[in-house]
Amino acid sequence: MAKGIYMPARQSALSRRQFLEITLGATASLSSILALQHPPAVFxxxxxxxxxxxxxxxxxxxxxxxxxxxxxAKQAGITLKFDHLRSEQMPAKLAAEVTTQAWHDVVELDIMAAWLHQPNLLDVSDLVTDITQKMGDVYQFGRDSAFVRDRWLGVPYFWISFPASYRKDLFEQVAEKPPDTWEDLLRAGRKLKKLGHPVGIPISQCTDAVSSMLSILWSYGAKVMEADGTGIAINSKETAATVEYVKTLYNEAMEPEVLSWDNAGNNRFMTAGKGSWIQNPASHYISAKTAKLAVSEQIYFQLSPAGPSGRHTIVTPRSMGIWKFSKQTDLGKEFIRFLFDRERYIEYITSSDNYNHPIFTALEGHPVWSIDSKYEPMKTIGRYSHLYTWPAPPDPKAQIVIYNYIIANMYAKAVTGTPTKEAIAWAEGEIKRVYEKS
Structure with a gap:
């Protein structure tokens, strides 16, 4: 029998222009396809x-x-090949596969990618029915992410929370508690920056930046779209208040390096011992703990800070989908069903040290949540977590707004000198362009 073959992550070098062209549905050029370094599935x-x-x-x-x-692979007598890409590369890669109608069979879908790629994804409702009969219901945000127009286009797999993380020893040095509000963070951050340990929130072209900026935006009562999803709502006095807040936080509690971070930037910032506070999944702590770094002893977690309109943050559901154009749709279903054997699924979730949270509500009390006592705040974070479109319903074009980093770029413009009103007007125009594009 053929053994499963593991393919290491292939790193593709896509330009910003290629990224935008592909994500917005333009025809991918030959050079951009070749840059992805993977032969089409037809071969x-x-x-x-x-x-x-x-x-x-x-x-x-x-x-x-x-x-x-x-x-x-051994059980089925097949060859199974994997590609792993950085999260920043996935949007362009999925768009390229849709353009060429080739390459992978099973693909991981994050946030609302199932909505964006709905015409090209196989209906897997039968598979989800079988799995949930065995494993129980999925969280509502998992359903919202992958249940598109009355059919499942992805099988919800796990979810990633977005708590805040802080250095307990550094906060104690400046006589501060973990910040319960964004204003608390600003006050503590001023002291911590003087101590040589600034706050680190990316204001750059990465999804962590979008996640943190939306957490602040929502906490001040602002929103990108109206709750019914029919109107653009970014241009408001509430948004302006968040832009002014971020400008102050950037200038008085952070350093310019945050403008160029990728999704791993804040991880490195914290594990290197420089950072005092970040907003991030638990990966930085797990890495430091695994490497037995001394800093891991001082890293703790808390809920995302609250603002005048409450406490809000994002959630990242992940699901497994199958392309309609795959020649191996039945085999893809077999593989996904194999992954959701109860014992096998729990083994997978546990292996991540609770970075991947179980998507099934029946596993809320599972010991995975108690792997480490520092994860205690994460048990309730789902109460304050939303998909990126909130308060609007899921929408395929909202996923493009995320992929194009419009929200993060609005704040980046503001902290680098663009007047607040101009930065917001620019974002409004970019969002309008996405929603008006056929």
Missing amino acids: AQKRELNVLTTANYVPASDKKLEEHAQAF
Whole structure:
């Protein structure tokens, strides 16, 4: 029998222009396709399954997935190949596969990618029905992410929370408690920057930046779209208040390096011992703990800070989808069903040290939540977590707004000198352009 084959992550070098062209649905150029460094599936051998996932920030998680994939390949007598890409690369890669109608069979979908790519994804409602009968219902945000127009276009797999994380020893040095509000963070951040340990929130072209900026935006009562999803609402006095807040936080509690960070920037910032506070999943702590870094002893977690309109943050659901144009749709279903064996699924979730949270509500009391006492705040974070479109319903064009980093770029413009009104007007225009594009 053929053994499963694990393909290491392929790093593609896509320009910003290529990214925008592909994400907005333009025809991909030959050079951009070749830059992805993977031959189309039309050349694949018979009974070969090609899988694409986001590279997990906890390597043990990908290692466990590889182990399960190899077990499936051996059982099914097939060759199974993996590609892992950085989260920043996934939008362009998925768009390129839609353009060429080729390459991978099973793909990982984050946030609302199932909405964006709905015409090209296989209806897997039968598979979800079978799995939920065995595992129980998924969280509502998992359903909102993958249940598109009365059909499941992805099988909800896990979710990633977005708590705040702080250095307990540094906050004690400046006589501050973990910040309960964004104003508390500003006050403490001023002291911590003088101490040589600034706050670190990315204001750059990465999804962590979008996540943090939306957390602030929502907490001040602002929103990108109206709750019914029919109107653009970004241009408001509430948004202006958040821009002024971020400008002050950037100038008085942070350093310019945040303008160029990718999704791993704040991780490195914290594990290197420089950072005092970030907003991020638990990956930085897990990495520091695994490497036995002294700083891991001082890293703790808290809920995202509150603002005048309450406490809000984002949630990142992940699901597994199958392309309609795959020649191995039945095999893809077999593979996904294999992953959702109860014992195998729990083994996978546990391997991530609770970076990947179980998507099934029946597992709320599972010991995975108690792997580390520092994860205690994460048990309730789901109460304050929303999909990126909130308060509007899921929408395929909202995913493009996320992928194009319009919200993060609005704040980046403001902190680098663009007047607040101009930065907001620019964002409003960009969002309007996305929604008006046919």
